[in-house]
Amino acid sequence: MLFDTDVLIWCFKGNENAAKRIDSDSGDRLLSIVSYMELFQGVRSSREKKLIHSFLSEFDFTVLPLSENIGKRASIYIEEYALKHGIQMADALIAATAIENGTELCTSNYKHFKCIEDLSLKTFKP
Secondary structure, three states: OOHHHHHHHHHOOOOOOOOHHHHHOOOOOEEEHHHHHHHHHHOHHHHHHHHHHHHHOOOOOEEEEEOOOHHHHHHHHHHHHHHHHOHHHHHHHHHHHHHHOOEEEEEOOOHHHHOOOOOOOOOOOO
């Protein structure tokens, strides 16, 4: 399962539902490179940076890279959904990563992704 950035942020803030959701995933724990960059963009200290690295390693997250197909699919989503639904570039790339890798996306931001019909979503309540 691919985890959206918000799930990890909720977990880092001590949210039990997010922690349980991550812990209960018995398959591959996946993270888009976009989410990976978003996590590190928000760090406020070298201690937080180490904690993120430790967490990702401990829970055996695999970071998925961008590809040409992900970029093409995300650009289609922006073209189709930005005006009507307000989808942002990062969310389009994360959704495209999930679809191109044939996996569900776990998020608490259902509204960011609901316009993408071929995306399989697993939502949780923080």
